[in-house]
Amino acid sequence: MAGSPPRTSPVDLARRAVRRTLSGSVRAAATPVRALARAGRDDADPRWAGTAWIWQPGWGKGCHDRLYRSANPYGIDGNAYEQQKYDRVLDALAGRRFGRVLEVGCGEGDLSERLAGVTDELVGVDISDAAVARARTRVPSATFETRTLPGAMPEGTFDLIVCTDVLYYWEPVTLRVGVARLLERLRPGGVLLAYHYRGDFGQIGSADAVHALLRGHTGTRGTVSEDCDGVGPGGVGALFDVVTVPAAVPTVAVPGQRVGTVDLPRRVDAGW
Numbered sequence: 001m002a003g004s005p006p007r008t009s010p011v012d013l014a015r016r017a018v019r020r021t022l023s024g025s026v027r028a029a030a031t032p033v034r035a036l037a038r039a040g041r042d043d044a045d046p047r048w049a050g051t052a053w054i055w056q057p058g059w060g061k062g063c064h065d066r067l068y069r070s071a072n073p074y075g076i077d078g079n080a081y082e083q084q085k086y087d088r089v090l091d092a093l094a095g096r097r098f099g100r101v102l103e104v105g106c107g108e109g110d111l112s113e114r115l116a117g118v119t120d121e122l123v124g125v126d127i128s129d130a131a132v133a134r135a136r137t138r139v140p141s142a143t144f145e146t147r148t149l150p151g152a153m154p155e156g157t158f159d160l161i162v163c164t165d166v167l168y169y170w171e172p173v174t175l176r177v178g179v180a181r182l183l184e185r186l187r188p189g190g191v192l193l194a195y196h197y198r199g200d201f202g203q204i205g206s207a208d209a210v211h212a213l214l215r216g217h218t219g220t221r222g223t224v225s226e227d228c229d230g231v232g233p234g235g236v237g238a239l240f241d242v243v244t245v246p247a248a249v250p251t252v253a254v255p256g257q258r259v260g261t262v263d264l265p266r267r268v269d270a271g272w
């Protein structure tokens, strides 16, 4: 979605400039509040995940709700960036079928519609009630819930978690805690897929921060790691990663020994 709607009328350009300025101002104003709230607290404290409303300044629930007051705020149907992104995501899934799937920041269900075709059970979550309501109408076979992640994670575990153009709204601590929470929810052998536009539209995080974290993660194995140069508004490009958590495989039963499971070493997993 690359952060801002693709229409380019003078009014839209003006709106975009105002939004960018306001986002920057809110972000700057929130800095001392964040610093104060963080004082003396460990960066790994899982309670950070519950405070996304502070850590998503300028692009919190209110902003997304306002954007979704009218349908299709990003004009996705005619947007080349979005369409190539969805195509690339589906290509990467390589015709595989997944059991339970979580789509983070599903918006109005554009990608959900495609994911539903390769999924037994699709759960889409979004911060915006209006977006969720439209997604429900659009993809009746899936479940959609209004949730602000990473604080309000849905129940259960997943075979696939999809995050397209959403994790760059999270500031560094929320991002670290949030990605850890998402990975914890993957079943053995599960897959996390992330695709993000690299442009700066006033958001607190960035595609580079999201994907550096995923690429440097020691508990997962990357199966796709792409710099998608030239795509998106301004030709700024995007980053795409698919990582898997190790599959647990049954151990060979030895008499007198407890039968359990072991995690495969990081680079020995047979692929997904």
Ligand SMILES: C[S@@+](CC[C@H](N)C(=O)[O-])C[C@H]1O[C@@H](n2cnc3c(N)ncnc32)[C@H](O)[C@@H]1O
Pocket: 001, 002, 003, 052, 056, 064, 082, 104, 105, 106, 107, 108, 110, 111, 125, 126, 127, 128, 131, 147, 148, 149, 150, 163, 164, 165, 166, 169
């Ligand atoms: C740029 S749009 C991307 C929509 C969709 N993932 C796609 O690629 O077409 C970002 C979406 O994430 C949602 N969102 C933003 N922050 C969120 C959060 N903390 N938790 C859940 N959804 C969020 C927004 O409401 C919006 O629908």
